[in-house]
Amino acid sequence: MTGTPGTTATPLRVGLIGYGLAGSVFHAPLIATTEGLALDTVVTSNPERQKQARTEHPDVRVAATPDELLARADDLDLLVIASPNKTHVPLAKVALDAGLPVVVDKPIAGTAAEARELAALAEERGLLLSVFQNRRWDNDFLTLRHLLAEGELGDVWRFESRFERWRPQPKGGWRESGDPAEIGGLLYDLGSHVVDQALVLFGPVTQVYAEAVVRRAGAAADDDTFLALTHANGVRSHLYVSATTAQLGPRFRVLGSKAGYVKYGLDPQEAALRDGLRPGAGADWGVEPESMWGHVGAGESPVTGGGRAEATLPGDYPAYYAAVAKALLDGAPNPVTALEAAATAPNPVTALEAAATLDVLEAARRSALDGVAVTL
Numbered sequence: 052m053t054g055t056p057g058t059t060a061t062p063l064r065v066g067l068i069g070y071g072l073a074g075s076v077f078h079a080p081l082i083a084t085t086e087g088l089a090l091d092t093v094v095t096s097n098p099e100r101q102k103q104a105r106t107e108h109p110d111v112r113v114a115a116t117p118d119e120l121l122a123r124a125d126d127l128d129l130l131v132i133a134s135p136n137k138t139h140v141p142l143a144k145v146a147l148d149a150g151l152p153v154v155v156d157k158p159i160a161g162t163a164a165e166a167r168e169l170a171a172l173a174e175e176r177g178l179l180l181s182v183f184q185n186r187r188w189d190n191d192f193l194t195l196r197h198l199l200a201e202g203e204l205g206d207v208w209r210f211e212s213r214f215e216r217w218r219p220q221p222k223g224g225w226r227e228s229g230d231p232a233e234i235g236g237l238l239y240d241l242g243s244h245v246v247d248q249a250l251v252l253f254g255p256v257t258q259v260y261a262e263a264v265v266r267r268a269g270a271a272a273d274d275d276t277f278l279a280l281t282h283a284n285g286v287r288s289h290l291y292v293s294a295t296t297a298q299l300g301p302r303f304r305v306l307g308s309k310a311g312y313v314k315y316g317l318d319p320q321e322a323a324l325r326d327g328l329r330p331g332a333g334a335d336w337g338v339e340p341e342s343m344w345g346h347v348g349a350g351e352s353p354v355t356g357g358g359r360a361e362a363t364l365p366g367d368y369p370a371y372y373a374a375v376a377k378a379l380l381d382g383a384p385n386p387v388t389a390l391e392a393a394a395t396a397p398n399p400v401t402a403l404e405a406a407a408t409l410d411v412l413e414a415a416r417r418s419a420l421d422g423v424a425v426t427l
Contacts, residue, residue, distance in 0.1 A: 062089035069134035070095040087376035124149040136234035152179035163409035170402035189318040190366035205309030215296035229271030236272030241292035261415035314345030337366030
């Protein structure tokens with residue numbers, strides 16, 4: 052590893068496997084703009100993506116295969132895996148065996164057992180292993196955590212979370228494949244986000260009921276999915292992930308004993324990254340206009356003027372890789388949120404937390420197939 056603890060004079064060299072949506076839009080820009088990290092090598096066999104990587108990151112090396120990159124593992128300080136889901140486990144194992152700390156895009160694996168095996172391997176090797184659950188740094192999620200910490204809603208009774216889109220025509224590719232080996236479909240894609248958020252907010256789950264449907268002609272994996280979770284503390288979470296929603300519902304609708312919180316619209320960070328904007332480029336990163344703020348109140352819909360506008364805290368995806376750099380340079384624990392305004396204790400994104408999410412996703416898959424609630 053380059054550099055010395057506590058300094059960023061020599062940035063840590065990062066290898067990135069995969070330059071599709073996850074690699075090019077999320078990981079590469081965030082790595083490249085994080086103090087203490089340097090994007091050293093991108094792995095992609097696609098000539099167009101190789102050209103794109105060189106254009107967007109002129110100093111980057113390009114490798115055609117993971118083997119080509121791992122042959123020079125000693126030259127790297129961190130490996131990020133943003134390749135198709137089915138490759139996550141085998142690549143993470145090889146990287147950890149090679150002595151490299153690893154960040155894996157969600158879902159870390161297809162099963163909770165595989166996630167726990169990776170966690171055990173990382174612990175045995177004494178290496179960082181973290182899962183990129185970037186939606187923990189969404190603006191609305193940070194705002195909700197702040198509201199809960201301040202007791203603004205009282206005791207939460209029901210948590211509704213929606214990640215809905217209107218994409219009536221399938222795009223094709225492995226994400227919409229019906230092959231179980233691909234680990235495709237919205238349950239494991241967007242479902243990884245909404246379940247992770249529910250577990251962070253309200254803790255372990257005791258029962259899962261789910262409905263997973265394939266709506267679109269040409270799609271073979273679930274594209275309209277609903278989960279109902281019963282948490283051990285009594286909170287009920289209703290989670291929706293869909294590509295077939297013609298009228299989008301609120302991103303969050305949280306109902307408590309004192310008040311509720313309703314928030315529409317997605318965090319602006321993904322759209323900014325897709326548009327080529329980068330953190331630290333001068334604009335207020337992660338800030339949304341007042342017109343998009345959620346509302347807190349009781350007794351009336353915010354659509355008809357009920358409740359007060361609640362300023363949305365800025366989203367902060369850069370905090371994830373900043374914490375990765377700190378963990379590697381200073382020997383800090385696995386990545387934690389650095390956002391003071393979230394009013395929460397440090398919250399690592401570990402493989403074991405990812406395994407807990409996969410426990411729920413596996414139960415949801417069984418529930419949807421059998422039409423019954425599954426007890427955990």
